[in-house]
Amino acid sequence: MDPHLVQDIAQLPDVMSMVHKHAAAVLEDVAERDVLPTRAMPEAQPLTESGIGLRAALDDFATRWEPCLSASSGPRYWGFVTGGVTPAALAGDWLTATWDQNAFSLLDAAGHHLEQEAVNWLRELFGIGPAHQGMFVSGATMSNMVGLAIAREWLGQRLGIRPADDGAAALGPVRVLSGNAHSSVSKALSVLGLGRKALIQVATIPGREAVDPRALEQALQETSGPCIVVANAGTVNTGDFDDIRAIAALRDRYDFWLHVDAAFGAFAVLSPEHAHLADGLELADSICIDLHKWLNVPYDSAVQFTRHRDLQTRVFHNAAAYLGPLGADADPLHSVPENSRRLRALAAWFTLRAYGRAGHSEIVQRCIACAHRLADGLGSIPELQLIAPVHLNVVCFTLTEDPTADRVNALARRLHHQVFLTPTVLAGTPALRAAFSNWRTTDTDVDTVLEAIADTVHDLT
Numbered sequence: 001m002d003p004h005l006v007q008d009i010a011q012l013p014d015v016m017s018m019v020h021k022h023a024a025a026v027l028e029d030v031a032e033r034d035v036l037p038t039r040a041m042p043e044a045q046p047l048t049e050s051g052i053g054l055r056a057a058l059d060d061f062a063t064r065w066e067p068c069l070s071a072s073s074g075p076r077y078w079g080f081v082t083g084g085v086t087p088a089a090l091a092g093d094w095l096t097a098t099w100d101q102n103a104f105s106l107l108d109a110a111g112h113h114l115e116q117e118a119v120n121w122l123r124e125l126f127g128i129g130p131a132h133q134g135m136f137v138s139g140a141t142m143s144n145m146v147g148l149a150i151a152r153e154w155l156g157q158r159l160g161i162r163p164a165d166d167g168a169a170a171l172g173p174v175r176v177l178s179g180n181a182h183s184s185v186s187k188a189l190s191v192l193g194l195g196r197k198a199l200i201q202v203a204t205i206p207g208r209e210a211v212d213p214r215a216l217e218q219a220l221q222e223t224s225g226p227c228i229v230v231a232n233a234g235t236v237n238t239g240d241f242d243d244i245r246a247i248a249a250l251r252d253r254y255d256f257w258l259h260v261d262a263a264f265g266a267f268a269v270l271s272p273e274h275a276h277l278a279d280g281l282e283l284a285d286s287i288c289i290d291l292h293k294w295l296n297v298p299y300d301s302a303v304q305f306t307r308h309r310d311l312q313t314r315v316f317h318n319a320a321a322y323l324g325p326l327g328a329d330a331d332p333l334h335s336v337p338e339n340s341r342r343l344r345a346l347a348a349w350f351t352l353r354a355y356g357r358a359g360h361s362e363i364v365q366r367c368i369a370c371a372h373r374l375a376d377g378l379g380s381i382p383e384l385q386l387i388a389p390v391h392l393n394v395v396c397f398t399l400t401e402d403p404t405a406d407r408v409n410a411l412a413r414r415l416h417h418q419v420f421l422t423p424t425v426l427a428g429t430p431a432l433r434a435a436f437s438n439w440r441t442t443d444t445d446v447d448t449v450l451e452a453i454a455d456t457v458h459d460l461t
């Protein structure tokens with residue numbers, strides 16, 4: 001055995017507690033450090049022939065790399081839609097690696113059963129009935145991809161072919177209708193062989209990112225044969241919602257698969273005032289919900305639901321004698337793109353067990369309140385204006401005068417000590433978004449950022 005390995009195993013409790021102390025210190029400081037450090041990246045070093053042991057490796061990481069990492073698990077990283085990691089979720093993630101279970105097969109031990117307990121809790125949380133099967137995947141992109149892969153098989157079933165066996169080309173041209181599909185939907189269509197051009201953008205309600213149901217009906221009328229509709233529950237720019245129930249009702253007259261991308265919007269159900277936004281979620285054929293955003297578990301975690309298990313296993317069936325038969329309760333490896341996979345449900349399991357529905361509802365409601373507090377505060381800074389109402393947890397705003405991409409980006413860059421905001425373009429106007437989904441964020445953070453913005457925006461050239 002390598003001498004460094006021998007040493008690390010001999011001192012295991014000590015080196016583990018060293019890493020634990022280090023992690024605790026990082027977390028103590030995460031709210032104070034620069035949200036996006038501005039220092040130059042360290043130079044990449046070549047691999048050395050002999051190692052240096054865990055202690056020295058931690059030193060090297062702490063010296064060269066850690067100062068360049070963002071405070072993305074902290075309270076003022078409002079870019080993209082980014083959750084942090086609750087203490088219980090962190091414990092779950094550590095134990096995932098500690099146990100290193102391969103949660104892919106029922107031939108193994110309890111991994112898959114624990115995963116299903118967590119799926120059932122998520123089902124209860126989001127009001128999704130037992131008709132849907134739920135599976136853990138690595139993120140919402142993968143969840144959208146799996147949902148659309150099953151939709152592809154459904155289209156085949158309608159046409160009497162099996163794309164899983166015959167290839168996507170056998171389907172001929174496919175239409176995927178959506179008002180404001182997330183970019184990952186195009187990516188999925190590319191991967192699935194349906195092609196990015198299959199995505200047809202349907203008109204949205206004027207001034208909104210939500211699809212216009214009449215325009216959708218028109219597009220369905222113009223479609224011959226079955227198609228796919230992607231409804232959006234929480235758009236990234238403005239957190240807007242399609243009327244899922246109205247869209248689902250169109251299935252009485254038109255033949256389509258309904259996929260709902262509710263990556264972060266599903267969490268609206270945890271706020272009594274906002275629950276109606278996600279109404280009808282369970283009517284979907286497939287549902288995407290991200291967990292490393294608003295559930296505040298570490299990357300990478302999302303859940304994927306579908307009511308069509310048979311089609312799912314047709315797509316993902318991984319036949320091999322040594323993996324056992326495809327039973328009534330299909331192994332995870334027959335339902336998702338991965339075969340071997342970590343027990344990623346454990347972080348979600350821990351945070352749901354530790355804080356329950358009440359704890360996670362409080363996080364969601366506090367995040368929404370913070371979004372409104374930011375929006376209200378921005379209203380008293382004359383150099384800035386909101387360019388969309390706050391539907392949920394996203395605030396989209398820009399400069400009142402001359403909102404060029406250069407000026408908007410410059411503002412974001414100057415705020416990097418205090419906050420990370422991501423630039424976007426809304427209806428042609430460069431803008432900034434603040435998305436609230438971190439469990440640590442409070443009013444005080446919002447006030448700190450408002451002060452920084454007010455100070456910075458004055459002398460923006």
Ligand SMILES: *Cc1c(COP(=O)(O)O)cnc(C)c1O
Nearest residue numbers: 139140141142182184234261263
């Ligand atoms: C974040 C997001 C995705 C993609 O999620 P990843 O976790 O980055 O893969 C898809 N759809 C929506 C609406 C999102 O907000």
